[in-house]
Amino acid sequence: MSRxxxxxxxxxxxxxxxxxxxxxxxxxxxxxxxQTALDTDIGGLQWVVNAYALALSAFMLSAGPLGDRYxxxxxxxxxxxxxxxxxxxxxxxxxxxxLLAGRAIQGLAGALLIPGAMPILTHAFPDxxxxxxxxxxxxxxxxxxxxxxxxxxGLLVEHGGWQDIFxxxxxxGIVAVLLGAWGIPERRHPEHAAFDPFGQVLSVAWLGLLTxxxxxxxxxxxxxxxVLAPLAGAAVxxxxxxxxxxxxxxxxxxxxxxxxxxxxxxxxxxxxxxFSGYSSLFFLSLFLQQAQGRAPAAAGWQLMPQFVMTAITxxxxxxxxxxxxxxxxxxxGYGLIGAMLAVMAGFGAATPYAVVGVVLAxxxxxxxxxxxxxxxxxxxxxxxxxxxxxxxxxNALRQTGMSLGIAVLGSMMSVGALHRMTVAMHAAxxxxxxxxxxxxxMEHMFVAGRPDMLGAYRDAMAHGxxxxxLCSGILSMAVVVMxxxxxxxxxxxxxxxVTPSQPEPE
Numbered sequence: 405m406s407r408x409x410x411x412x413x414x415x416x417x418x419x420x421x422x423x424x425x426x427x428x429x430x431x432x433x434x435x436x437x438x439q440t441a442l443d444t445d446i447g448g449l450q451w452v453v454n455a456y457a458l459a460l461s462a463f464m465l466s467a468g469p470l471g472d473r474y475x476x477x478x479x480x481x482x483x484x485x486x487x488x489x490x491x492x493x494x495x496x497x498x499x500x501x502x503l504l505a506g507r508a509i510q511g512l513a514g515a516l517l518i519p520g521a522m523p524i525l526t527h528a529f530p531d532x533x534x535x536x537x538x539x540x541x542x543x544x545x546x547x548x549x550x551x552x553x554x555x556x557x558g559l560l561v562e563h564g565g566w567q568d569i570f571x572x573x574x575x576x577g578i579v580a581v582l583l584g585a586w587g588i589p590e591r592r593h594p595e596h597a598a599f600d601p602f603g604q605v606l607s608v609a610w611l612g613l614l615t616x617x618x619x620x621x622x623x624x625x626x627x628x629x630x631v632l633a634p635l636a637g638a639a640v641x642x643x644x645x646x647x648x649x650x651x652x653x654x655x656x657x658x659x660x661x662x663x664x665x666x667x668x669x670x671x672x673x674x675x676x677x678x679f680s681g682y683s684s685l686f687f688l689s690l691f692l693q694q695a696q697g698r699a700p701a702a703a704g705w706q707l708m709p710q711f712v713m714t715a716i717t718x719x720x721x722x723x724x725x726x727x728x729x730x731x732x733x734x735x736x737g738y739g740l741i742g743a744m745l746a747v748m749a750g751f752g753a754a755t756p757y758a759v760v761g762v763v764l765a766x767x768x769x770x771x772x773x774x775x776x777x778x779x780x781x782x783x784x785x786x787x788x789x790x791x792x793x794x795x796x797x798x799n800a801l802r803q804t805g806m807s808l809g810i811a812v813l814g815s816m817m818s819v820g821a822l823h824r825m826t827v828a829m830h831a832a833x834x835x836x837x838x839x840x841x842x843x844x845x846m847e848h849m850f851v852a853g854r855p856d857m858l859g860a861y862r863d864a865m866a867h868g869x870x871x872x873x874l875c876s877g878i879l880s881m882a883v884v885v886m887x888x889x890x891x892x893x894x895x896x897x898x899x900x901x902v903t904p905s906q907p908e909p910e
Contacts, residue, residue, distance in 0.1 A: 405528065405589065412587030413528050414538055417521040418545040419580035420484050423573055424514035425546045427456060427491075429553030429711075430569050432689040433704045434561045436848070441566055444500045445846040447623045450814040453686055454615055454807045455504045459511025460518075461803030462608045465656050465796050466600075467519040476527075477590040480520045481581060487513035488577030494570040506570070519796055527591055547718065551711040554689075558704025603648050603656035610641035611804060615811045622815030623846070658793050661786075667794070669886060670781045673734065674798045676883045677778065678805025679812075680876035681741050681771055684748075685710075686810050687817060687872050688764075694848075695753050695866040709761050710768035717772025730777050730784070731887060737774030738883045740766060745877030749870045753862040813872035821845045821868030828860035 405413075435449045442448070471479045490509030497503035525542060529535035560568040617634035624630050649655040661667050685707070692703040725733060744767040751760065779798065786794035822845045829837035843849040844861045845868075 409587045410528055412583040413524065416580050416584035416587055417525055418542050419576055420480065420517045421521050421542065421546045422549045423487055423576055424517040425549035426553050427510055427514065429550050429685065430557035432685050433554050433557040433700050434566045434569050435689055436693045437561050437566050437700060439848050442500045442503065446814060446818045447619045448500045450619050450810050451504050452507060453810055455507035456511040457803055457807040458611055458615060459508045460515045461800045461807060462611050463512050463515035464519060464800045464803065466604055467516045468796065470516065471520055471523060472592065475590045475592045476520065476523050477588045479516055480524060480588065481584055483513045483516040483520060484577050484580050484584065487517065488574055491570040491573035495567040524588055547715050551715060554704040554707040558701035561700040600652055600654065600656040603645065603652065606641055606645035606648060607656060610638045610645055613638035613641060615807055618808065618811035618815060622818030658797060661794060661797055664785060667782065667785050670778055670785065671798055671801050673738065673883050674778050675801045675805040676879050677774055678802035679809035680745060680880045682802065682806040683809030683813060684745060684873065684876060687813065687869055691751065691866065691869040695862050695869060697862065706757060706761065707764065709765040713765045713768030714772040717769050718776065721772065721776050730781050733773050733777040734781065735884055735887050737770050737777055738880050740770030741774060742877045742880030742884060744770060745873050745880060749874035749877065751866065751870065753866045809876065813876055816875060817868035817872040818845065820871040821864040824867040825860060825864035828864065832856060
């Protein structure tokens with residue numbers, strides 16, 4: 405392969421992963437704008453994020469088998485085209501339903517794009533040193549997407565429109581397809597393909613039903629049939645899923661992972677990281693804009709300390725891990741995340757940004773320690789021949805944790821904010837206090853001539869944020885307790901470093 409084709413291959417892989425990673429963060433700063441433009445409630449906003457995250461987690465384990473069966477180039481190119489098409493669907497949506505459909509299409513494509521780049525790069529660069537250099541650049545490029553996302557999203561929403569956060573993907577996708585079609589050679593391994601279609605359908609079913617039921621709690625309460633029916637369906641689908649996965653020859657979810665208690669704990673930690681750390685971006689964006697009244701672009705700028713410090717920590721992580729055991733780094737990372745989330749629970753509508761920015765920076769350091777330390781622990785504990793599947797499972801569990809975190813904590817935020825707003829409306833002597841409170845919190849609608857409602861609304865959103873973020877901090881500290889109770893021999897140091905701002909490669 406000529407050096408020009410290899411350069412095209414690397415750039416195509418970087419752009420493809422950039423697309424999928426960018427949409428994890430760029431949408432968050434647009435959420436309040438989307439709520440007003442599409443006339444939706446907080447539950448709808450949860451689905452804007454979760455439609456993408458659920459598809460990403462549910463289909464990620466199928467990326468490898470599909471590439472082996474149909475060809476890695478073919479699957480990768482189809483994924484970029486599908487992602488671009490999903491972005492167009494999102495941009496053209498005039499209602500929440502087609503937007504969610506487009507987000508699900510993006511998530512499905514992203515689930516194939518992120519792990520699909522790794523075998524393409526590995527095959528193109530057989531020399532270990534050259535491959536490590538290229539993969540390091542690919543990881544850094546992906547990390548850039550998470551840093552740029554909130555800032556770019558805020559600027560596009562404020563100076564263009566919310567549609568632009570999706571349309572920006574179209575030219576990037578076209579360039580990626582053209583480069584990939586020329587630079588990527590085809591490679592298939594049908595003898596290694598082990599696609600589990602029944603397990604795939606069941607995984608989507610139980611995750612989707614569970615998320616739907618959990619989000620519904622914040623809208624109609626836990627005893628409503630709209631909540632109980634999908635939760636019951638999720639339980640049935642999950643039981644069937646587990647039975648299927650323990651019986652098929654090559655399951656979607658590798659059962660052997662759960663025979664080693666150390667691997668189980670590491671994967672539980674990864675799930676908790678998604679539930680608490682990754683989902684916090686959803687709530688931080690709402691807090692900055694709806695509780696503190698920031699504009700989208702300002703909110704994007706103000707989220708930057710977390711991503712910048714995560715990137716800096718990722719650069720230094722290799723040196724740190726050479727001197728400090730991975731278990732200690734995990735304890736430090738999860739402990740710092742838990743502590744900072746607990747501090748955030750004390751934030752209010754008037755908390756100065758000097759305080760918010762410092763806490764976000766420290767949260768970024770915690771994320772920069774926890775993510776790679778968890779990933780490397782899994783890599784060192786898993787058998788070498790199963791390292792790819794172990795990494796993919798860990799990433800899928802983290803994405804699942806993020807989806808369920810947004811669903812559970814989002815419902816808690818809604819309930820807490822609604823209660824505080826209702827109390828404020830009753831105290832103000834409003835005749836329709838319950839209705840006014842629900843319209844303000846759930847639908848972002850305010851009565852003309854009632855300036856007092858805005859102050860009460862911001863206080864209510866800050867209160868709901870505090871409840872959700874405190875619970876996520878408690879979960880992170882529970883992981884610290886779990887890690888400190890370990891007695892088995894732990895991995896001492898890391899053998900390789902993966903940039904923490906994106907999923908570890910399969």
